[in-house]
Amino acid sequence: MRTSFEGLRCGVCECELREDYFSLSKRSQTVTATPSGNVVMVSEDELVTDFCGIECSDYAEVAITSTLTTPYPSGDGKTVPCSLCLRPVDRRQPHVSVCMAKLEDASKPWLVTANVRDERELAVYCVNCAQPHRARHAEPQRDDSTSVAFARI
Numbered sequence: 515m516r517t518s519f520e521g522l523r524c525g526v527c528e529c530e531l532r533e534d535y536f537s538l539s540k541r542s543q544t545v546t547a548t549p550s551g552n553v554v555m556v557s558e559d560e561l562v563t564d565f566c567g568i569e570c571s572d573y574a575e576v577a578i579t580s581t582l583t584t585p586y587p588s589g590d591g592k593t594v595p596c597s598l599c600l601r602p603v604d605r606r607q608p609h610v611s612v613c614m615a616k617l618e619d620a621s622k623p624w625l626v627t628a629n630v631r632d633e634r635e636l637a638v639y640c641v642n643c644a645q646p647h648r649a650r651h652a653e654p655q656r657d658d659s660t661s662v663a664f665a666r667i
């Protein structure tokens with residue numbers, strides 16, 4: 515049976531992943547406020563790397579957040595400071611967010627999937643620091659930042 519962690523290795527210690535693992539991803543997203551709460555529209559979810567457990571994911575998290583001016587964007591405000599340059603990031607506009615998720619494989623013989631047990635936002639970037647990808651331009655194969663440019667409205 516195939517699983518969501520099959521063939522994946524930890525980005526820190528390189529051991530094979532088990533059914534509980536962590537995943538670091540970089541997303542292009544837009545937050546829309548609705549009466550029932552904020553809805554996050556993800557136009558692109560780019561997996562950065564996976565980790566075998568809390569020790570390795572913490573190690574990577576510390577390494578990442580130590581390079582930021584202000585990690586862990588807080589509050590549910592519509593505007594948060596960019597984690598690098600502190601410029602305001604309007605969450606209602608496409609922006610890049612970096613998340614660490616704790617996953618648990620939930621694959622079935624007919625479906626490869628994993629449940630998100632916990633998720634933490636490590637950083638939010640303004641368009642000057644990281645350009646979000648737009649849904650209609652998102653393609654599976656692309657040469658990261660340069661080929662798909664963010665078009666300002």
Ligand SMILES: [Zn+2]
Pocket residue numbers: 524525526527528529565566567570
């Ligand atoms: Zn590891």
Ligand SMILES: [Zn+2]
Pocket residue numbers: 596597598599600601639640641642643644
């Ligand atoms: Zn910035």
